[in-house]
Amino acid sequence: MHAEQEQSIWNAFKRGEWHAYSRLYEEYYRRLNNYGYKFTRDVALIEDTIQDLFVKLWTNRETLSTPPSVKNYLYKALRHSLFRKLKTQSKLSFSTADDYDYTFEVSYDHQLILREEQQHMQDMIKEVVSKLPPRQQEIVYLRFYEGLSYEEVGEVMSIHINSVYKLWYKALDNLKDTLHYLVCLLWCLCLPKPDAAVLS
Numbered sequence: 001m002h003a004e005q006e007q008s009i010w011n012a013f014k015r016g017e018w019h020a021y022s023r024l025y026e027e028y029y030r031r032l033n034n035y036g037y038k039f040t041r042d043v044a045l046i047e048d049t050i051q052d053l054f055v056k057l058w059t060n061r062e063t064l065s066t067p068p069s070v071k072n073y074l075y076k077a078l079r080h081s082l083f084r085k086l087k088t089q090s091k092l093s094f095s096t097a098d099d100y101d102y103t104f105e106v107s108y109d110h111q112l113i114l115r116e117e118q119q120h121m122q123d124m125i126k127e128v129v130s131k132l133p134p135r136q137q138e139i140v141y142l143r144f145y146e147g148l149s150y151e152e153v154g155e156v157m158s159i160h161i162n163s164v165y166k167l168w169y170k171a172l173d174n175l176k177d178t179l180h181y182l183v184c185l186l187w188c189l190c191l192p193k194p195d196a197a198v199l200s
Contacts, residue, residue: 003069006069006070006071007066007070009023009024009070010024010066010067010070011066013057013061014061014062014064014066016061016062021054021057021058021061024054024057024070025054028070028071028074029050031071032046032050032053032074032075032078033046033047033050035075035078035079036049036050036078036082038137038138038141039079039082039083039086040082040086045082045085045086046082049078049081049082049085050078052081053074053077053078053081069152072148072152072155072156075142075146075156076155076156076157076158079156079157079158080158128175129175132171132174132175135157135167136167136168136170136171136174137171138157139153139157139164139167139168139171140171140175142156142157143168150164150165150168151164153168
């Protein structure tokens with residue numbers, strides 16, 4: 001969904017147009033599910049949190065402002081609500097520390113029919129990224145797979161832009177050896193295959 005279309009649908013939703021509200025739900029429900037699943041495997045909790053979020057949106061629609069990015073707004077709102085519920089359940093505080101759970105998993109929306117070599121690379125990336133601290137994993141996902149800017153990542157994760165930069169470069173530093181290997185592997189895979197006739 002383009003930014004202008006997103007804004008138009010959001011404004012229609014604020015005016016109480018049910019079809020616009022339904023469109024937002026249909027557009028973002030699976031994405032929000034994917035994002036929530038990275039913090040907890042409790043599918044029921046994720047679904048309840050998303051339902052609560054959309055009920056609250058509809059109830060308060062007339063007083064809501066128009067965010068620069070509806071997607072970022074919904075991601076941030078879900079993250080905040082989910083963290084609050086997980087904190088209540090576990091009696092732990094992980095709002096500012098690096099100790100919350102995060103499972104790096106490529107969303108279904110990003111998965112394509114891959115060649116065996118490409119799938120191998122995807123598996124390698126997942127394995128290496130999953131060893132990073134949770135915040136670094138989340139930043140890699142939001143930056144690389146969701147395409148968010150540094151500012152948008154900071155907004156979703158409720159951290160200062162300087163912290164985003166630091167965590168991003170720490171993640172890259174931790175991944176540099178693997179990234180170098182993957183670049184070399186990708187270069188080899190992209191080379192034209194020798195003609196069988198020539199080999200014979």
